[in-house]
Amino acid sequence: SFPAGMRGDHALIIPFTTSGHFIPLLDLTRHLVLRGLTVTVVATSDTLPLLSPLISDHPSSVKALVLPLCLEATSGWNDLTSCTRTAIRDLGTLHGPIRDWIAGHHSPPSVIISDMFSGWAHRLAQEVGIKSILFSPSGAMALSVIFSLWRDMPRPPPADMEDTAFAFPEIPNQPEYPWWQLSGLFRAHREGDPVSEFIKEAFLANIQSWGVVVNSFSELEGAYIDHLMKMVGHGRVWAVGPLLPVEPIVSSGQRGGISSILVEDLVSWLDSCGDRTVLYVCFGSQARLAEEQTAALASALEKSGVNFVWVVREDQPTKVALESFKDRVAGRGLVIRGWAPQLPILNHPAVDAFLTHCGWNSIMEALVAGVPMLAWPMGADQFVNATLIADQLKVARRVSEGASAIPDSDKLARAIREFINWEDCPERVRADVMRRAAADTMGHGGSSSENFDKMVKHARN
Numbered sequence: 001s002f003p004a005g006m007r008g009d010h011a012l013i014i015p016f017t018t019s020g021h022f023i024p025l026l027d028l029t030r031h032l033v034l035r036g037l038t039v040t041v042v043a044t045s046d047t048l049p050l051l052s053p054l055i056s057d058h059p060s061s062v063k064a065l066v067l068p069l070c071l072e073a074t075s076g077w078n079d080l081t082s083c084t085r086t087a088i089r090d091l092g093t094l095h096g097p098i099r100d101w102i103a104g105h106h107s108p109p110s111v112i113i114s115d116m117f118s119g120w121a122h123r124l125a126q127e128v129g130i131k132s133i134l135f136s137p138s139g140a141m142a143l144s145v146i147f148s149l150w151r152d153m154p155r156p157p158p159a160d161m162e163d164t165a166f167a168f169p170e171i172p173n174q175p176e177y178p179w180w181q182l183s184g185l186f187r188a189h190r191e192g193d194p195v196s197e198f199i200k201e202a203f204l205a206n207i208q209s210w211g212v213v214v215n216s217f218s219e220l221e222g223a224y225i226d227h228l229m230k231m232v233g234h235g236r237v238w239a240v241g242p243l244l245p246v247e248p249i250v251s252s253g254q255r256g257g258i259s260s261i262l263v264e265d266l267v268s269w270l271d272s273c274g275d276r277t278v279l280y281v282c283f284g285s286q287a288r289l290a291e292e293q294t295a296a297l298a299s300a301l302e303k304s305g306v307n308f309v310w311v312v313r314e315d316q317p318t319k320v321a322l323e324s325f326k327d328r329v330a331g332r333g334l335v336i337r338g339w340a341p342q343l344p345i346l347n348h349p350a351v352d353a354f355l356t357h358c359g360w361n362s363i364m365e366a367l368v369a370g371v372p373m374l375a376w377p378m379g380a381d382q383f384v385n386a387t388l389i390a391d392q393l394k395v396a397r398r399v400s401e402g403a404s405a406i407p408d409s410d411k412l413a414r415a416i417r418e419f420i421n422w423e424d425c426p427e428r429v430r431a432d433v434m435r436r437a438a439a440d441t442m443g444h445g446g447s448s449s450e451n452f453d454k455m456v457k458h459a460r461n
């Protein structure tokens, strides 16, 4: 445990278990440690290995609080909703054990920073009389939509909800979203169901947290950050992104998982391609395409004639789709089965565009690298994110939509061919503007770096 008398310098971090939530909160934690805080990170036997590098780099200021909890694996969009619901509920059982741990600690934390899926932590913080900060792995626009849904959804929800389109008139510049695009955010809410009620309470507690930290930046989402402040009724909303690992990009190949390919091999393959000739294709840590979708995508990549790196999850069915495909595209296409070192790929000069599911971390990482995107939103906050990057910021172009969509391979091939290595691509020009804004905001005197300092100062007092 920590030396006594350090109250005010000790933060308790409660991450959620999936990569898209864990990775950015761990990056944030590293920045807290570099600013002199000591941290305790709640871990389970599953997440402890992800924490090890942080602990071994800072053994005196980072501790893991490992609590017994066996979470079911959360993967695949089809059952993602139910798996996520279960994991959210199971993590909530740590409320009592964490409260006991705080009560028994000789220099207890002065603040809890908890992931969006651990909203119960704000009630816990109130019980023990300390501050709580919500960490949002989603952007400010998506968080505004999520807050509105949980706060305003009529109860019981309308029977004809499936056919309803939802508008968010309070939030600036929002289109109507058909219900199927939002239902993943609402986590299959069922009135009266105990898990649903627990999740609802946790989200309402998120809205009432003492502070909110968002992985975004004001040059990207200024209007939505302002809107969030209005929604929560105070100014303690800090945009501190883009959150990135502290170590250099090239050596961050193991971020969030063990890379299935040697980073050096990958880099030398990319080196052998011309600058700005490669399409990077990856749909994050959760999506698993069905066999027909994989086949359509393979066919589009083949017909497009462009160079590509395609990340295919290990447990994705590919028997028919990838048989002999790899031979036919040998030399210009690299298929990575498993976990890819996404940051080194996006930041390599050969990579010209990113076909993405519009996960928020992937978007932030593409913007940092100045890489324009082809958008295929599939679930969760991704439809909202696509509105931001394709329709508003115009750093992306839409090519498909929905977790079960099977794209027309001819159309997709054409879209890819036209996009790659296109001298005057307007999306690339916009992406380059965002790249510079992202670098400035994190630099000395930039808004995100100042917001980070403010957050730390508030959290300490």
Ligand code: UDP
Binding pocket: 019, 020, 021, 023, 255, 256, 282, 283, 284, 285, 286, 287, 311, 338, 339, 340, 341, 342, 343, 358, 359, 360, 361, 362, 363, 365
């Ligand atoms: N990621 C990675 N390698 C992979 C797949 C994903 O490094 O093979 C990382 C990616 O860089 C990002 C995170 O995992 O930081 C995925 O988060 P995102 O919000 O994009 O999508 P999600 O997985 O939550 O759907």
